[in-house]
Amino acid sequence: GAVVSQHPSRVICKSGTSVKIECRSLDFQATTMFWYRQFPKQSLMLMATSNEGSKATYEQGVEKDKFLINHASLTLSTLTVTSAHPEDSSFYICSASGQAPWDTQYFGPGTRLTVL
Amino acid sequence: GEDVEQSLFLSVREGDSSVINCTYTDSSSTYLYWYKQEPGAGLQLLTYIFSNMDMKQDQRLTVLLNKKDKHLSLRIADTQTGDSAIYFCAERLNTPLVFGKGTRLSVIA
Numbered sequence: 001g002a003v004v005s006q007h008p009s010r011v012i013c014k015s016g017t018s019v020k021i022e023c024r025s026l027d028f029q030a031t032t033m034f035w036y037r038q039f040p041k042q043s044l045m046l047m048a049t050s051n052e053g054s055k056a057t058y059e060q061g062v063e064k065d066k067f068l069i070n071h072a073s074l075t076l077s078t079l080t081v082t083s084a085h086p087e088d089s090s091f092y093i094c095s096a097s098g099q100a101p102w103d104t105q106y107f108g109p110g111t112r113l114t115v116l
Numbered sequence: 117g118e119d120v121e122q123s124l125f126l127s128v129r130e131g132d133s134s135v136i137n138c139t140y141t142d143s144s145s146t147y148l149y150w151y152k153q154e155p156g157a158g159l160q161l162l163t164y165i166f167s168n169m170d171m172k173q174d175q176r177l178t179v180l181l182n183k184k185d186k187h188l189s190l191r192i193a194d195t196q197t198g199d200s201a202i203y204f205c206a207e208r209l210n211t212p213l214v215f216g217k218g219t220r221l222s223v224i225a
Contacts, residue, residue, distance in 0.1 A: 006158070034212050043204070043217040044159075093158050095212075104149055105213055107159040 002028045004096050006108035013084055014116055021079045021111045023094030029074040030096030034105060035067070038091045050077055084115040120207055122216035129224050134192040136219045138205035143186060145207040150179065150190045153202045153218070162190070162203075197223045 003026040013019050023033060032051050036044040048064075050056035050071035058064045066088075068080040077096075081088050091112055095105040119141045128134045140148070146167050151159040165172045165179045165188075172179045178191040188205055200223045206213040 004158075032212075044215055046212060049212055091156075095159070104147065104161055104164060104208070106161065107151070109158040110156070112156070 002106040004106045004108040010112045012114045018082045023077045025075050025096040028098050032097050033077040034095045035079050036093045086115045089115045120216035122219045125220050127222045128195050134195045136190045136203050138188040140186050140207045147208040148188050149206045151204040
């Protein structure tokens with residue numbers, strides 16, 4: 001199956017700093033990438049959808065100035081958490097899908113962010 | 117509207133079969149999926165079924181789809197301790213997928 005990687009897998013940062021998370025589709029071209037947030041023992045919460053070369057579409061309640069998404073190529077999308085605060089601590093998961101109608105979403109392994 | 121419902125917990129004994137159920141509301145779903153999430157990991161696609169199929173079997177996994185009742189199930193035969201995880205069903209209408217809240221499967225040795 002298609003492989004999606006995320007980097008880093010785990011990051012600890014101080015409050016007020018910015019953190020960038022990378023999501024890469026390794027063996028297919030991802031026209032659309034999705035960023036999710038998952039709280040402990042809860043389901044996935046979609047944050048935003050991004051198409052290559054376009055601005056991301058954010059879900060209601062997600063601050064676009066705080067969670068900056070860049071999808072500059074068909075294999076790479078980045079999520080930058082700006083001025084991170086402890087409440088931003090969470091598990092962030094990206095997924096990618098290709099161009100065919102039957103393409104599902106393939107998920108990265110997730111990034112555990114802890115803001116001190 | 118879009119809504120996918122799953123029971124939250126299931127506990128089975130090792131070697132027994134597990135059946136995880138899911139209901140969805142939108143009959144125009146094209147594909148339905150089952151994902152597995154192990155602790156601290158992302159979601160792994162287990163299997164999927166196209167909406168014009170009734171059943172799909174892949175080794176220990178059997179997916180049953182009842183379009184009339186909008187009911188999807190995942191049966192895991194000979195459940196092993198390594199099957200302990202959260203299982204999400206999802207439906208595809210457009211983009212993105214609509215996920216259920218996940219069923220936590222616990223396998224008792």
